[in-house]
Amino acid sequence: MGIRQSDDADAQAGALHDEQAYVSRLYHRLDALRRHTHNALRAAHTQGGGGYAALTEREVRSDEHARRLRELSEVEEGLCFGRIDHRGDRDGDPGDTLYIGRIGLRDEEHATILVDWRAPAARPFYAATPATPGDLVRRRHLHTRDRRVVGIDDEVFDLDGLSDGDRRSLVGEAALLAGLRRGRTGRMNDIVATIQSEQDRVIRSDLQGVLVVQGGPGTGKTVAALHRAAYLLYTHRETLRRRGVLVVGPNPTFLRYIGRVLPSLGESDVVLSTVGDLYPGVRAGAVDTAAAAVVKGAASMADLVRAAVADRQRVPSAAGPAASVPGRTGPDDVAEHESDLEIEVDGMALRVGHADCRALRDRARSLGLPHNVARKYFVTQMLRQLALDQADLLDPKWDPVEDPDEPAYHDEAELDHMSTGLWQQDAVRRGLDELWPLLTPQRLVEELFADDAALARAGAAAGLAEAEWRTLRRPPGSPWTVGDIPLLDEAAELLGEDDTEARARRRRAERDRADAERYAQGVLEFTGLFEDGMMEAGKLAERHHDSGPPLSTAERARADRSWAYGHVIVDEAQELSAMAWRMVMRRIPTRSLTVVGDIAQTGDPAGARSWETMLAPYVHGRLHVEHLLVNYRTPARIMAVAADVLAEVAPGQSAPESVRDDGDMPRAVHVGGTGAAGATLAEALPRLVATDLAAMGDGRLAVIVPDARHTEVAALLPDAAADATPEALESPAAVLTATRSKGLEFDAVIVVEPGAILEQSPKGGQDLYVALTRATRRLTVVHEGPLPEMLGRMGTPSPTFSWDR
Numbered sequence: 001m002g003i004r005q006s007d008d009a010d011a012q013a014g015a016l017h018d019e020q021a022y023v024s025r026l027y028h029r030l031d032a033l034r035r036h037t038h039n040a041l042r043a044a045h046t047q048g049g050g051g052y053a054a055l056t057e058r059e060v061r062s063d064e065h066a067r068r069l070r071e072l073s074e075v076e077e078g079l080c081f082g083r084i085d086h087r088g089d090r091d092g093d094p095g096d097t098l099y100i101g102r103i104g105l106r107d108e109e110h111a112t113i114l115v116d117w118r119a120p121a122a123r124p125f126y127a128a129t130p131a132t133p134g135d136l137v138r139r140r141h142l143h144t145r146d147r148r149v150v151g152i153d154d155e156v157f158d159l160d161g162l163s164d165g166d167r168r169s170l171v172g173e174a175a176l177l178a179g180l181r182r183g184r185t186g187r188m189n190d191i192v193a194t195i196q197s198e199q200d201r202v203i204r205s206d207l208q209g210v211l212v213v214q215g216g217p218g219t220g221k222t223v224a225a226l227h228r229a230a231y232l233l234y235t236h237r238e239t240l241r242r243r244g245v246l247v248v249g250p251n252p253t254f255l256r257y258i259g260r261v262l263p264s265l266g267e268s269d270v271v272l273s274t275v276g277d278l279y280p281g282v283r284a285g286a287v288d289t290a291a292a293a294v295v296k297g298a299a300s301m302a303d304l305v306r307a308a309v310a311d312r313q314r315v316p317s318a319a320g321p322a323a324s325v326p327g328r329t330g331p332d333d334v335a336e337h338e339s340d341l342e343i344e345v346d347g348m349a350l351r352v353g354h355a356d357c358r359a360l361r362d363r364a365r366s367l368g369l370p371h372n373v374a375r376k377y378f379v380t381q382m383l384r385q386l387a388l389d390q391a392d393l394l395d396p397k398w399d400p401v402e403d404p405d406e407p408a409y410h411d412e413a414e415l416d417h418m419s420t421g422l423w424q425q426d427a428v429r430r431g432l433d434e435l436w437p438l439l440t441p442q443r444l445v446e447e448l449f450a451d452d453a454a455l456a457r458a459g460a461a462a463g464l465a466e467a468e469w470r471t472l473r474r475p476p477g478s479p480w481t482v483g484d485i486p487l488l489d490e491a492a493e494l495l496g497e498d499d500t501e502a503r504a505r506r507r508r509a510e511r512d513r514a515d516a517e518r519y520a521q522g523v524l525e526f527t528g529l530f531e532d533g534m535m536e537a538g539k540l541a542e543r544h545h546d547s548g549p550p551l552s553t554a555e556r557a558r559a560d561r562s563w564a565y566g567h568v569i570v571d572e573a574q575e576l577s578a579m580a581w582r583m584v585m586r587r588i589p590t591r592s593l594t595v596v597g598d599i600a601q602t603g604d605p606a607g608a609r610s611w612e613t614m615l616a617p618y619v620h621g622r623l624h625v626e627h628l629l630v631n632y633r634t635p636a637r638i639m640a641v642a643a644d645v646l647a648e649v650a651p652g653q654s655a656p657e658s659v660r661d662d663g664d665m666p667r668a669v670h671v672g673g674t675g676a677a678g679a680t681l682a683e684a685l686p687r688l689v690a691t692d693l694a695a696m697g698d699g700r701l702a703v704i705v706p707d708a709r710h711t712e713v714a715a716l717l718p719d720a721a722a723d724a725t726p727e728a729l730e731s732p733a734a735v736l737t738a739t740r741s742k743g744l745e746f747d748a749v750i751v752v753e754p755g756a757i758l759e760q761s762p763k764g765g766q767d768l769y770v771a772l773t774r775a776t777r778r779l780t781v782v783h784e785g786p787l788p789e790m791l792g793r794m795g796t797p798s799p800t801f802s803w804d805r
């Protein structure tokens with residue numbers, strides 16, 4: 001990089017002084033804008049009278065003032081963090097100087113005094129490199145604490161383009177490295193001040209299409225993806241404010257870890273969710289076995305769910321409904337046991353012939369409607385058949401023996417009336433429910449998994465071997481797992497809702513709403529707010545239409561299973577199964593998607609082995625892949641250890657290059673019987689944790705353990721957070737499994753028994769790679785058993801082992 005340091009102390013002090021003056025002016029302006037907005041908000045609240053139009057206008061204005069006030073108060077820390085100097089022209093006129101900050105500001109004369117980091121004018125601040133500086137002569141990073149400028153870093157691209165004074169005042173230590181050396185707080189911070197050019201490319205990529213960001217651990221994939229969300233919301237405000245942005249992460253702890261980044265960038269219209277939380281109303285609290293996870297994640301589960309739904313559309317059989325007959329292989333196989341439907345009503349045996357039942361079922365299926373919607377047709381037609389039978393019994397209009405060809409005649413209105421009456425009869429409802437029940441996704445999946453015969457039929461239809469469908473078997477009432485959620489979502493699509501009444505209600509509500517929206521549009525045009533794009537007529541109308549408090553886009557989206565988002569970002573995307581992708585893709589019909597992950601870190605047995613294969617069903621080869629190659633988290637000496645593991649477990653993949661090489665040398669500590677540390681794990685671990693915590697000061701530490709030893713190790717460290725709960729991030733030390741540490745980072749990491757992590761699953765090598773790459777400063781590996789060969793670089797500790805290092 002073109003970082004230059006001048007030794008002219010006076011010139012540097014002068015530069016600092018000048019920048020302080022500019023930054024003070026910015027804060028002064030910020031204060032004035034806050035006061036102004038605050039007063040405007042108060043005025044809007046206190047104004048009274050004026051009828052509906054005035055009320056509406058007032059609400060629009062106060063909404064906008066409140067949003068602006070929130071934005072202005074979020075940006076206090078680090079308001080301005082950079083400056084770029086453009087090259088002057090040939091006539092000797094100086095080039096433009098722009099200051100870059102968290103928001104854009106104008107002075108009283110409307111001249112720009114601060115450029116929003118997402119605006120096109122700020123782009124050179126991130127994109128310029130020594131090789132491609134564009135027309136920049138210098139990029140300057142400003143370090144501020146509270147409102148004071150405490151440091152300046154310069155990168156000079158064209159020394160000749162600077163004035164003499166500027167040349168003398170060049171100062172700096174790389175802003176990036178300073179940022180990276182800060183102790184961890186348990187929460188991810190934004191990186192607006194130090195976005196690197198390869199990350200900038202990711203952040204500012206087009207909204208449309210599928211962007212895959214592939215990069216090793218610590219390459220800033222997550223942080224770049226979050227800045228991309230903020231950039232997209234800024235650049236495509238209209239579309240995305242209405243539809244919202246969804247960020248999918250691997251677990252609640254991770255979501256809490258990243259949760260502050262977007263609010264700190266002033267964005268709140270974003271839904272953060274795990275795959276397990278994407279289905280409203282169901283919480284996944286249990287974990288599948290590895291075998292069940294593989295089966296549930298495979299795309300063939302879509303066929304299984306489809307077959308399970310078809311299996312609930314039955315025809316009567318002698319031994320009860322067809323599906324309860326043992327030994328049957330498919331839902332249509334009824335020939336040997338076929339029977340008529342017979343229901344006793346008021347002492348009369350009403351009957352529908354087997355062939356009629358079958359014809360009606362097939363016709364209902366052929367409508368191509370979801371199960372619960374087609375059920376309405378099936379039930380109506382079956383009731384009519386029963387009503388016909390009942391009418392014949394009550395009032396025979398012809399003699400079937402004398403005139404077998406004479407059609408019966410019954411009055412339509414009378415038949416309707418009888419059908420309605422029959423539907424009130426429990427026996428009729430039960431009989432028809434057995435043939436074509438109203439199903440919720442939860443009921444369908446729960447009853448399927450509790451029924452060997454049903455599983456065998458659906459499994460066979462989906463091409464599953466017995467050993468595979470048997471992994472799904474479980475008692476009714478079992479808690480839901482994350483792997484169940486995409487199956488419920490799939491079932492919800494196939495079952496649909498019989499929403500005739502709800503639709504009629506909605507149609508009425510929509511008519512009223514359209515009236516309100518037309519009116520609101522008029523108000524917006526009248527007030528000029530429409531042209532400013534400050535408020536949509538739809539949102540405004542809704543506010544007056546609904547009785548409750550207005551819901552934000554994010555709140556509405558989160559509660560609605562069928563919500564279509566404007567953009568979706570999937571982080572740690574390598575962990576999503578084929579079924580989870582089906583669920584995510586339903587939420588983004590436009591396929592405007594950012595997929596972030598690292599194939600080399602795939603730990604889920606149902607996760608991805610290649611982006612192309614995993615995404616092929618949805619994007620037909622139209623993937624745009626960006627690679628991030630620099631590791632900002634892990635020092636080179638720790639990364640070298642991890643790279644050895646990667647070379648063993650994923651020989652085709654290469655580890656990213658670390659941007660720095662500082663911190664302590666990683667070490668292995670052998671405990672137990674022959675261990676050089678002369679202590680058992682129970683004695684050694686608390687001491688190692690205490691030593692690391694003392695060395696870290698304020699930082700965070702994680703002990704990463706094999707899954708099977710989590711409880712035992714947590715018991716050895718009573719002061720550490722014992723579980724990977726979101727709250728664990730607040731604790732100085734936490735005990736985690738490798739899976740739960742995914743995406744997180746800590747100043748110090750102690751990996752317990754790497755050999756057992758390696759062996760705990762077919763993806764154990766990837767788990768170990770993840771565990772080793774969580775540290776920003778210190779890595780210790782503690783082992784009772786032999787140190788795995790692939791960690792040979794860490795060597796055997798010397799006999800003079802020291803605890804205090």
Ligand SMILES: Nc1ncnc2c1ncn2[C@@H]1O[C@H](COP(=O)(O)OP(=O)(O)OP(=O)(O)O)[C@@H](O)[C@H]1O
Nearest residue numbers: 191194195196217218219220221222223632633743
């Ligand atoms: N340009 C940058 N400036 C400052 N810090 C950065 C920059 N890029 C990344 N970082 C920091 O590097 C660390 C790793 O970033 P991040 O967690 O986004 O990486 P990742 O690629 O998602 O890693 P993993 O795959 O291991 O989860 C974070 O602390 C992040 O803030």
